[in-house]
Amino acid sequence: xxxxxxxxxxxxxxxxxxxxxxxxxxxxxxxxxxxxxxxxxxxxxxxxxxxxxxxxxxxxxxxxxxxxxxxxxxxxxxxxxxxxxxxxxxxxxxxxxxxxxxxxxxxxxxxxxxxxxxxxxxxxxxxxxxxxxxxxxxxxxxxxxxxxxxxxxxxxxxxxxxxxxxxxxxxxxxxxxxxxxxxxxxxxxxxxxxxxxxxxxxxxxxxxxxxxxxxxxxxxxxxxxxxxxxxxxxxxxxxxxxxxxxxxxxxxxxxxxxxxxxxxxxxxxxxxxxxxxxxxxxxxxxxxxxxxxxxxxxxxxxxxxxxxxxxxxxxxxxxxxxxxx
Amino acid sequence: xxxxxxxxxxxxxxxxxxxxxxxxxxxxxxxxxxxxxxxxxxxxxxxxxxxxxxxxxxxxxxxxxxxxxxxxxxxxxxxxxxxxxxxxxxxxxxxxxxxxxxxxxxxxxxxxxxxxxxxxxxxxxxxxxxxxxxxxxxxxxxxxxxxxxxxxxxxxxxxxxxxxxxxxxxxxxxxxxxxxxxxxxxxxxxxxxxxxxxxxxxxxxxxxxxxxxxxxxxxxxxxxxxxxxxxxxxxxxxxxxxxxxxxxxxxxxxxxxxxxxxxxxxxxxxxxxxxxxxxxxxxxxxxxxxxxxxxxxxxxxxxxxxxxxxxxxxxxxxx
Numbered sequence: 001x002x003x004x005x006x007x008x009x010x011x012x013x014x015x016x017x018x019x020x021x022x023x024x025x026x027x028x029x030x031x032x033x034x035x036x037x038x039x040x041x042x043x044x045x046x047x048x049x050x051x052x053x054x055x056x057x058x059x060x061x062x063x064x065x066x067x068x069x070x071x072x073x074x075x076x077x078x079x080x081x082x083x084x085x086x087x088x089x090x091x092x093x094x095x096x097x098x099x100x101x102x103x104x105x106x107x108x109x110x111x112x113x114x115x116x117x118x119x120x121x122x123x124x125x126x127x128x129x130x131x132x133x134x135x136x137x138x139x140x141x142x143x144x145x146x147x148x149x150x151x152x153x154x155x156x157x158x159x160x161x162x163x164x165x166x167x168x169x170x171x172x173x174x175x176x177x178x179x180x181x182x183x184x185x186x187x188x189x190x191x192x193x194x195x196x197x198x199x200x201x202x203x204x205x206x207x208x209x210x211x212x213x214x215x216x217x218x219x220x221x222x223x224x225x226x227x228x229x230x231x232x233x234x235x236x237x238x239x240x241x242x243x244x245x246x247x248x249x250x251x252x253x254x255x256x257x258x259x260x261x262x263x264x265x266x267x268x269x270x271x272x273x274x275x276x277x278x279x280x281x282x283x284x285x286x287x288x289x290x291x292x293x294x295x296x297x298x299x300x301x302x303x304x305x306x307x308x309x310x311x312x313x314x315x316x317x318x319x320x321x322x323x324x325x
Numbered sequence: 326x327x328x329x330x331x332x333x334x335x336x337x338x339x340x341x342x343x344x345x346x347x348x349x350x351x352x353x354x355x356x357x358x359x360x361x362x363x364x365x366x367x368x369x370x371x372x373x374x375x376x377x378x379x380x381x382x383x384x385x386x387x388x389x390x391x392x393x394x395x396x397x398x399x400x401x402x403x404x405x406x407x408x409x410x411x412x413x414x415x416x417x418x419x420x421x422x423x424x425x426x427x428x429x430x431x432x433x434x435x436x437x438x439x440x441x442x443x444x445x446x447x448x449x450x451x452x453x454x455x456x457x458x459x460x461x462x463x464x465x466x467x468x469x470x471x472x473x474x475x476x477x478x479x480x481x482x483x484x485x486x487x488x489x490x491x492x493x494x495x496x497x498x499x500x501x502x503x504x505x506x507x508x509x510x511x512x513x514x515x516x517x518x519x520x521x522x523x524x525x526x527x528x529x530x531x532x533x534x535x536x537x538x539x540x541x542x543x544x545x546x547x548x549x550x551x552x553x554x555x556x557x558x559x560x561x562x563x564x565x566x567x568x569x570x571x572x573x574x575x576x577x578x579x580x581x582x583x584x585x586x587x588x589x590x591x592x593x594x595x596x597x598x599x600x601x602x603x604x605x606x607x608x609x610x611x612x613x614x615x616x617x618x619x620x621x622x623x624x625x626x627x628x629x630x631x632x633x634x635x636x637x638x639x640x641x642x643x644x
Contacts (some may be wrong), residue, residue, distance in 0.1 A: 084582070084642060085573045090557035138638050145635065167526075167548045169558060172572045173584050174638040176548040179527060180534040182504050184631045207548070209499035210487075210527045215507060228501040229527070230489030239490050248494060256495050 003143045029053055029122040054202060054222045056264055058104070059111035059126035062161065066269055072115035077108075077121065077146045080138030085172050093170040098131045109134045109164070110143040114150060118273040118285040120318065123151040127162035129203070133165035136208050140168075141178035144212055148185035157276050164215040166206025179211040186215045195279040200227050200250070200259070204261065218275055219259045220268070221250035227258070327597075329386045332375065372594045379543060381569035385551055388483075388522050392597035394604055396438035396481045397425060399521065402601075403608045404429055404436060410467060412459075416496065419460030421452040421488070424467050429479065430612065436530065437464050438481030441522070447602035454523075455488035458501035461531055463502075465508045468516075469508040477515040477618070479611060480532040485550065493555055500530045509534035510631060513623025517614045519589070520544045520576075521596075525630035536630050537614040538584070540576035542591040542605065546584070547571040547603035573642070581642060586614070 029054035040049060045065055046057040063071040087093040101107060101269060113125045125147040126226045127134040128318040134140075144160070151158040167175035189196045198216030200209075202225035210229050221227060228248040246252050250262045263271050275284045328336040342364035345357040378615030379387065387393075400407050404427035424437035435473040441454035464480075471478045487498055509516060509531070518535035524546030533546075540546060549557075551569035556562040579585045589610045618626065 080638065081640065084638060084640075085392050085571070086642060087571050087573060089567070169549055169554050169572070171638075172548055173546060173574065173579060173582065176526060176530055177584060177634065177637045179503075179530050180506050180510065181637065183503065183510055183534075184635055187507070187510060187631075207527050210502040210531075211506060212503075214497075214500040216501040228494055229487065229498075229502070230494065233496065234489045235491060239491060243491065247491070256497070258500060304335040 004011045017153040022076070027055075030055070034297075038176050040174065047265050052223065053281050054161070056129050056202070056222065057265075058106075058130060059128050059161070060106075063115075063124065066117055067113070067115040068117060068119065072113035072124075074152045074167070075112040075114055075146055077110070077112060077139065077143045080142055080206065083117070083170075084195045085170070087172065089170075094180055095169065103130045103199070104128065106131055108139040108143070109168075110140045112143050112150070112206055114154065114156070117269060117275035117276075119207065120153065120273050120280075120282065120285065121155050121156045122159055122276065123147050123154065124159045124161070127208075127273075129163040129165075129201075132199075134208075135165055136178050136182075137168035137171040138177045138178070139253045141181045144182045145185045147187045152188055152192045153193055155192070157196065157197065157280060158189055159197045159199065159272060159276075160212065160216070161199045161201055162204040162208055163201045164204060164208040166208060176207065176284065179207050182212040183215065186212055195276060197275065199272075201225050203227070205229070205231055214258070217279070218261075220261045220263050220271065221253065221259050222263055222265055222268075223250055225250045227253050326593055327390065327392055329383075329390065331383055331386070332500035335368055335371050335375065338371065342368065346639070346644070365472050372598075376543075376594055380566070381545075381572070381575050382551065382566040384543050384575050385523075385565075385569055387595045388545045388599045390595065393522055394596055394600040395443060396440040396483055397443075398600060399439070399481055399604055399607060400436055401426065402604045403611070404434075405431075407436070408505055410470075411463070413462035413466060415459070415462060417457075417459045419452075419457050419463060420450050421454050421456045421484070422460035422463055424464065426476075429477075429615070432615075433476055435467050435476045435478045436481070437467055437478065438521075439484040439528075439532070441483060441505070452488060454484045455486060456484065456528060457488050457490070457493045457554050458496045458498050459619045461487075461501035461505040464532065465505050468508045468512055470506075475514055475623075477517065477615060478512060480516070480518045480535065482518055482520045482524050482529045482532050482546075483522035484525045484528045485523055487531075502527050505531035506534050508524050510634075511627065512630075513627055515615060515618035515621070515626060516630065517611060519611065520546050520585075521607065525550065533548075534630070534634065536587050536618055536626060536633070539586050539587045539589050539607075539610045539614065540579065541589050541596060541607070542576055543595050546570050546576075546579055578642070582638070583640060584637060 016290045025038050027041055028035055029048040029051060030089060032051035034050040046055040065073050070283055083093045106128055106159055109128045110125060125143060147158055186196060196216050197218045200221040200275050204213050204227045209227060226248055232248060253259045254262050277285055342361045345361045348359040349355045367532055387472050407425060407427040409425040412553040421439060423440045427436050428433060439454040441453035442448035468478055487502060518533040518538045520540040522544050526548055551565040552562050554568040554572060555564035576588045591604045592602040596603035
């Protein structure tokens, strides 16, 4: 409106907010409201220590916790055409991209890596919900194809962590075309006789659910994750009635036969290893401390690694609990 | 005739001509034919003008026009011995998806499509062309059969999208769509898709993961409806014109992007003003596309189809 509101006020605000941002030591659990200290939360893989609510976790933080010694090598993803439609809504698409890149420190909404989990060689792909809602565009499609090709080349299983609001609208029809493209990737694995395990995390919706996320050999979801094709709001508007409690949550999908398991994030690593080793005909994983990984597998974790989870080199598979649910 | 919002001036002129003629019928001494014919000519010029360069949003309106020929009309006109096959052998028969065995130019084929219905009763029965998981699973069953008996599959796509309902979600809408796309990619028979009206998102791509994809001149194919896109990105569903523009959902843009293979011309004023012409043109296109694929081995058909989708989008609009 005027000079005060356009110029002075934002300046003052930025001075104040700048002071608050850098050291955000506490996170409030959106579910139970408990204040959680950042280090404690990171050690617990972003799961609330008081109510077990699973918060979002970046692919990098997840990989650090997942791979032996927190060590993995990124798989290169072929670059797609930038802004193929010259899309513009209230902002230009390239500007939105730059904003997301700056906010996350990542290039795009999916990270692919190879490495070992409890000495089980794997290729892992993880979608980053914090990057434009994890939306599936050309890059994500390319990443999944690259992951599948790498898995086939190395004869390793592929584990994929899904998290997305759906297709990337800014890439229009080309985002829709990622549904068949990623399905081709799944077929490559199938034909090579390699296991493909999908871990569905909160939220997995739209075209992502309706393609590679629902085509796994084994479907595991994190507790209370929203997993759907059409979101609950759209459905409520269509049928004009309230939806039942827990509708489209992981446990609900498990009840309706769409998932194999709902697994706590802290138990996920062990479960993946167990399943993968059986599917690939390997002996049970060695329990207890393992020596450091072989040097040729050991590559550097990316330098700008998120500080969320500190890698602990000697942390191998924890002893198995006596019985499994 | 149902006039669209942008056709209002046309409706006025045609209405006037009609009125004049009605008057003349009552009153025999009146000779109005000259004026009426002039109005007709004016209407004709206006129609040509309106349809010469339709904006993307107007194309959406035309693509959804209730008088456009629907799947059922195409099947009745272009195929013989159509024998509908029903049910997913699991839960129900979804009437929004029709399909079965038929002959196209005497060759046995499997035809599958979305049917929207053409009056209130049939629209409700057909769920406005929005399929539930049973519809996709029926399609999978029919495609599988076509694969085993070596029958070409022809799909006619016309859906606002997969049905967003409680039961559909509970019975695995996502899984059903994903498996249909997968089945398309495994098909060892020629698969040809024609988008005859609305190609709505995942519900459409599940039928259109084909060797050859054609679109009617004024049909649309998009990842999301312009209204949906506007309400998410513009936070205002009324910005659908801008969204339709940005999404590049017209047949002309999609051909440039390499997402489709050919455009089937519609009569002036759209398929709703000349159903027969539009249907014949689609028939010719199917014939040509089938010919392109004839003699190809199952493995080659699968391989080519996969490669087609893997290559898609590598050029962008710049191409």
